[in-house]
Amino acid sequence: MAIESQPKWEAKVRKKLNKHKAEEVWPFLEDFCSFNKWLPSIDTCYKVEGVQGRPGLVRYCAATLPPPPPDGAGGGETIKWCHEKLLAIDPIKKCLSYEVLDNNMGFQSYKSTMEVLPSMESGDDQKGCLIEWSFLADPIEGLRFEDMVAYLDSSLQGMIENIERALENK
Numbered sequence: 001m002a003i004e005s006q007p008k009w010e011a012k013v014r015k016k017l018n019k020h021k022a023e024e025v026w027p028f029l030e031d032f033c034s035f036n037k038w039l040p041s042i043d044t045c046y047k048v049e050g051v052q053g054r055p056g057l058v059r060y061c062a063a064t065l066p067p068p069p070p071d072g073a074g075g076g077e078t079i080k081w082c083h084e085k086l087l088a089i090d091p092i093k094k095c096l097s098y099e100v101l102d103n104n105m106g107f108q109s110y111k112s113t114m115e116v117l118p119s120m121e122s123g124d125d126q127k128g129c130l131i132e133w134s135f136l137a138d139p140i141e142g143l144r145f146e147d148m149v150a151y152l153d154s155s156l157q158g159m160i161e162n163i164e165r166a167l168e169n170k
Contacts, residue, residue, distance in 0.1 A: 008109075009145050012134035013153045015160045020167050022116040022129040026094040028163050029114050029131070032086050033059045038166070040158035048083060057086040058101065080105050087111070110137040131156060 017025060028038050033052065035045035041063050050057035062081040082103035089096040095115035100107045112135040119128035133156050140148065 006139045009137045009139055009148060010135070011145075011149045011152065012132060013149065013156050014130050014132045015153075015156045016119065016128060016130050017160055017164060018128050020129060020164065021127065022094055022118050024167055025129055025131065025163060026091070026116045028166070029094075029096060029116060030089070030091060032057055032089070032096065032098070035059070035061050038159045038162040039155055040162065041155060050086070053089060055086050055088055059084050059086075082107065106140040106142065108138040108140075110135060112136075131160065 028034070030053065033045055033047045036042040037045075042061050043064050044060070044062040046060055048058040048060050060081065060083055062079050065078045065080060080103075082105060083101040084098045085101050087097040087099055093115070094117070095113060097111065097113045099112070100110040112133065115132045117130040117132060119130060133152055135152065137148075139145070
């Protein structure tokens, strides 16, 4: 009996920061264990093992979700968590790649890359940059591909807003 495998999910989202150069934005992403500071949906992020800024670093990330609407089933808050391993980091290219090692969110296989790029608009080389977030994953049971991409897109938008706010308050 042959087992059918579903194709991998693969997508990329990009968002622009209008006022800040890549060199100003990169330190926010470079600090792999500060995810909770700039990604609104993450409550907790800390180092589990490894050396900060080096491949092999493992972080724990978690988000507390509110209880489901009252329906008589009970239940309280849910904590969604994952352990993620830094696979590569390049401060010159301003990019990093990581993978999910363990989680309770349904990921079987998930690898992601985040990159800070200079703005590509003509005449805009002195200001602005782009953050690009891509992933390759096995399909997640109970989730549609479109919903995963929409989540990534809205998460990146929230991240951009937090980074811009932090840079403006410096």
